[in-house]
Amino acid sequence: MSYAYLFKYVIIGDTGVGKSCLLLQFTDDRFTTIHDLTIGVEFGSRMISIDNKKIKLQIWDTAGQESFRSITRSYYRGAAGALxxxxxxxRETFNHLSSWLEDARQHSSSHMVFMLIGNKSDLEHxxxxxxxxxxxxxxxxxxxxxETSAKTAANVKExxxxxxxxxxKKIQEGHLDLTTEGNGIKIGPSAVPCESTLRHGPMGSGDRSGCC
Structure with missing residues (x-):
């Protein structure tokens, strides 16, 4: 299926917070109570529509164990968004957020968009x-x-x-240089690039540290 843009996402956080379940709920509209620990990375994708433009989300679900941190870091490079x-x-998974965030920002493009998710909102008690x-x-x-619930699907799509x-919005406002490969965005086969979407950001800067 043709699309205007491809956005690369990474999902990060401690083991057992529900990263794989969020991905499964978003891509397959289903939830499972039995899920093996992610070893390295898992992958999923889904087509969405924004302003009548088809956008393909390429989502990498990373392992939360410390032993896989070096693998996880390699997926920060060239990602447009991080959940x-x-x-x-x-409480400990919340306390570890600063470490995850620092690590991600150190190894990613300065333009990466971060979404903070408090998962398992169905367990209010x-x-x-x-x-x-x-x-x-x-x-x-x-x-x-x-706050989301991978079990009930609350706010997952949102x-x-x-x-x-x-x-x-950053693309439309010209803040991203789509001629580089470090922003985690690819122009799709159905898109016809125009000057406004390809122009450079401030000072013509663009991260060239990785690929998407």
Whole structure:
């Protein structure tokens, strides 16, 4: 199927926060209670539409274990968006966000869009992290914030779509240089590039550190 743009995403966060379940819910509209730990990375994709333009989301679900951090880092390069996930029922997964965020920003393009996700909102009775804490962390670090449930599908589509809308807006405003390969965006076979979408960002800068 033809599309105007391809956006590369990475999903990051501690083991067991529901990264793979979020991906499965978004791409396949289903949830499973049995899911093996991700070894390295898993992959999924889905076509969405923004302003009547088809956009393909290429989503890489990364392993949360420390032993796979070096593999995970390689997927930051050339990603347009990152979904940083914690489990609202496990305080330690929230406490580790700063480490994940620092690591991602160190190894990614300066234009990467970050979405903070507090997953497992269906387990309100086991909540260990207040919603206001997630909102405050996101505000402090310039991220968008949502609480989701991979089990009930609450806000799952919205999280992926919201990230895509921000990236798309940056393209329309000319903040991204689409002639480079480091922004995690590819012009699709159905798109006809125009001067406005290909012009350079401030000072003509573009990250050339990786590929998408």
């Amino acid at each position: 940083l996930v914690y489990d609202i029922t496990r 086991r909540r260990a992290v207040k919603k206001e804490e997630g909102e405050a962390f996101a505000r402090e670090h310039g991220m968008v914030f949502m 999280a992926f779509f919201s990230t895509a809308r921000i990236i798309y």
